[in-house]
Amino acid sequence: MRRRIPQFVCGLFGLVLFAVYFSQHPVAGAINETVLRAYWQIIFAFTLLVGIVSFVRINLQAVERREERPYRLVSLVGLFIMPALALIWGIKGDSPFMWVFEHVQVPMQSTVFALLAFFVASASLRGFHARSVPAAILLISALLALISRSDISVLLFDQFPGMAEWVRSTPSMAARRAILIGIGLGALTTSLRVIVGIERTWLGSER
Amino acid sequence: MLLSWTALILNAQITWFDMHRLPVLIGTLLSIAIVLYATYNKRSRDRFRMREIGGLKAVEDAIGRATEMARPVLFTPGWGGDIQRPTTIASMNILSHVAEKIAQYDSQFVYPTHDPVIMTVAQEVVRESYARAGFPDRFVEDNIRYVSSSQFGYAAAVEGMISRLKPASIFLLGTFEAESLILAETGNSVGAIQIAGTDSTIQLAFFIVACDYTLIGEELFAASGYLSGDRSILASVRAQDILKILIMLLLIVAVIWATVAPSSEWWCF
Numbered sequence: 001m002r003r004r005i006p007q008f009v010c011g012l013f014g015l016v017l018f019a020v021y022f023s024q025h026p027v028a029g030a031i032n033e034t035v036l037r038a039y040w041q042i043i044f045a046f047t048l049l050v051g052i053v054s055f056v057r058i059n060l061q062a063v064e065r066r067e068e069r070p071y072r073l074v075s076l077v078g079l080f081i082m083p084a085l086a087l088i089w090g091i092k093g094d095s096p097f098m099w100v101f102e103h104v105q106v107p108m109q110s111t112v113f114a115l116l117a118f119f120v121a122s123a124s125l126r127g128f129h130a131r132s133v134p135a136a137i138l139l140i141s142a143l144l145a146l147i148s149r150s151d152i153s154v155l156l157f158d159q160f161p162g163m164a165e166w167v168r169s170t171p172s173m174a175a176r177r178a179i180l181i182g183i184g185l186g187a188l189t190t191s192l193r194v195i196v197g198i199e200r201t202w203l204g205s206e207r
Numbered sequence: 208m209l210l211s212w213t214a215l216i217l218n219a220q221i222t223w224f225d226m227h228r229l230p231v232l233i234g235t236l237l238s239i240a241i242v243l244y245a246t247y248n249k250r251s252r253d254r255f256r257m258r259e260i261g262g263l264k265a266v267e268d269a270i271g272r273a274t275e276m277a278r279p280v281l282f283t284p285g286w287g288g289d290i291q292r293p294t295t296i297a298s299m300n301i302l303s304h305v306a307e308k309i310a311q312y313d314s315q316f317v318y319p320t321h322d323p324v325i326m327t328v329a330q331e332v333v334r335e336s337y338a339r340a341g342f343p344d345r346f347v348e349d350n351i352r353y354v355s356s357s358q359f360g361y362a363a364a365v366e367g368m369i370s371r372l373k374p375a376s377i378f379l380l381g382t383f384e385a386e387s388l389i390l391a392e393t394g395n396s397v398g399a400i401q402i403a404g405t406d407s408t409i410q411l412a413f414f415i416v417a418c419d420y421t422l423i424g425e426e427l428f429a430a431s432g433y434l435s436g437d438r439s440i441l442a443s444v445r446a447q448d449i450l451k452i453l454i455m456l457l458l459i460v461a462v463i464w465a466t467v468a469p470s471s472e473w474w475c476f
Contacts, residue, residue, distance in 0.1 A: 022232050024225040040291075044324060051323030051353030058349050068371065105357075112359035112366075116385060119392040127416035176408045179424040181454060183406045185238075185447045186428025187293035192242050194296055198439045199431060201300045202290075202328055 003203050014195035055079065141167050238450055245446035246439050255432075255441035262402045262420030263433050266301075269376035269400045270308045278375035279315035280305070281368065283390070285405065286361050288382030290324045293428065294406045298381040299332050300431035301404075305378060306336035310345055318351040319368060321361040326353045362386035369393045379403040379418065380427065383410045391417035404430075 017035060020028040056079070059072040085097040092098070128139045147153045148164030193199035273280045282302055288295045302318070309316045318333070320326050330351045337346040354364035366389055369377065377394040379387070379401065387403075387410040394401045395417050403414035404422030414421045422430065425447065432440035464471060 022225055022228050023223050025223045028223075047323035047327050049323075051326055054326070054349065055353055058352060061349075071367070108363075109357065109359040112363045112389070113385065115389055119388045123388060123392055123413060123416045179408050179411070181451070182423075182425035183428075185450050186297070186425040187406070188235075188238055189242050189443045189447050190293040190297055190428045190431075192239060193246075193440065193443055196243070196246075198246060198437075198443070199296070199300065201303045201332060201431065202296055203331070 003200065006203055007197050007200065011195050011197065014191070052079070141172075241449055241453075242443055242446040245449065246442045249438060249442040255438065255445060257429065257433050257441065257444065260422065260426050260430070260433055262404065262422045262426070263301075263430055265400070265402060265420050266305060266434070267308060269378075269402060270305065270312055270314055272400055273375035274312040274314045276375040277315075279317050279372050280309055280376045280378070281365075281372070281374040281394075281399075282316070282318045282378040282380070283365055284320055284325055284329075284381030285379065285383035286321045286358050286386050287384040287405075287407065289322055290328055292382055292406075294382045295325060297428045297430065298404075299328060301378070301380055301427075301434065302329060303332050303336050304434040306333040307340045310337040310340035310342045313342070313345060316347075316350050317368065317372065317374070319354045319361075319365050320352070321354065321356050321358075323353045326351055358384065358386060362389045365390055366393045369397055369399070373397045374399050377401045379405075379414065380422070381405065383407060383414075388413040388417060394418075 013035060016031065020032050056076065059076050062072045063069055063076070082097065082100065085095070085100060089095045089097060124142070127135075128142060129135060144160070144164045144167060147156070148161045153160035153164075190199065194202065270280055282305060284295055284298045284302075290296075306316065316333075318329055320329065330348055333351060334343070334346050334348075337343050355361045362385075365386075368374075369390070370393060374394075374397070377390075377399045379390060379394075380403065383390075383405045384407065387405065387407075391401060391403060391414055401418035402420045402422070403418040404427040405411060405414065406424065406427065408424075411421065411423060429444045429447075431437070432444050
């Protein structure tokens with residue numbers, strides 16, 4: 001019973017949302033909106049509470065054990081200070097909440113994002129070792145794309161941008177579409193397995 | 208509100224079916240029929256053979272390595288998806304098998320996520336896997352953690368975990384966006400064996416370069432059948448292959464038709 005009811009609810013909503021997709025009736029739109037937005041927000045709000053309790057417990061335990069204490073304290077202070085600022089002064093443009101968001105959170109996020117440039121460089125260096133024929137083709141294609149993006153490409157050979165565009169729009173796009181067809185079919189069969197109850201791992205039971 | 212809904216339902220002026228989506232409906236119903244037929248009409252003598260998938264074959268080795276090195280196994284579903292995505296469900300299926308092996312080997316395990324709903328489902332999946340392996344007492348709920356809903360907050364948290372815990376094996380399976388390379392390269396720098404898989408074609412390129420094994424596209428969805436050997440799931444994977452052949456035939460016909468009669472655009476639905 002513990003698994004049958006969720007399985008039934010999942011199957012029912014799967015079928016309803018499938019049917020709703022093919023309708024332009026306002027009722028169908030309303031069902032879609034209710035299930036995918038309103039119900040989802042309710043579920044998310046409850047589980048967010050569970051997530052935050054778990055986050056606070058894990059960090060408090062680590063602080064007690066003196067394990068990575070500074071990081072844990074910063075996490076906990078951040079978690080409590082932001083809602084406190086929002087509740088006291090609101091979240092308007094000139095509020096302390098927005099100041100912290102713009103001058104602390106946004107720069108930190110940009111810093112992490114900026115790391116990507118270095119990681120792309122190190123990953124490219126490793127990926128472009130021409131140890132096999134496919135790796136050599138990858139290297140040539142990458143060099144072509146790289147050169148075509150710089151001003152020097154037209155000076156070297158005026159066909160470079162056109163060749164790079166052909167690589168992007170023809171062989172590269174063909175490979176991407178083949179992968180996307182596989183992904184689409186995989187997603188379809190996985191969803192069907194969940195809706196009809198063949199796949200029940202998400203309920204905590206394998207079969 | 209009930210009255211307005213009733214009025215809307217009974218309004219004959221509004222059509223229920225969107226005719227523009229008829230070709231999609233036909234295609235989808237045909238696909239569903241093939242998948243269901245293949246799944247429910249498998250004969251007991253039918254043998255399902257799936258080609259070897261390197262990334263899935265390496266799962267046990269990766270967990271064994273973590274046990275030998277006394278270092279944890281890290282599994283994360285990425286920042287890009289929520290529980291509604293088939294990719295996340297596929298990731299949960301692999302998690303179930305990975306967690307069962309981890310329970311058997313008594314390895315350390317950590318599962319950071321950006322979504323509290325995924326956290327709750329993952330806790331249930333892992334708890335069941337530990338119970339199935341016969342070691343429910345080894346399950347630690349706090350190993351499955353919510354870290355942050357912010358993309359780079361999540362990336363920084365997981366990156367920090369990888370740097371500090373130095374996991375021997377990392378599973379990056381789910382929907383990834385810009386954080387994919389940050390995590391994969393950090394994992395590479397600590398010498399972890401990495402198995403990755405995603406439905407994002409852009410991030411796949413990064414995973415192929417930075418990880419030891421990459422599940423490309425449909426391999427992620429077929430993993431459940433491959434790892435469990437469940438005949439119903441394997442039959443549905445076979446149905447996928449049948450659909451792929453049909454799509455290929457349709458593409459060939461469309462190409463020929465487009466060449467012979469360029470003005471005809473029946474395939475552009």
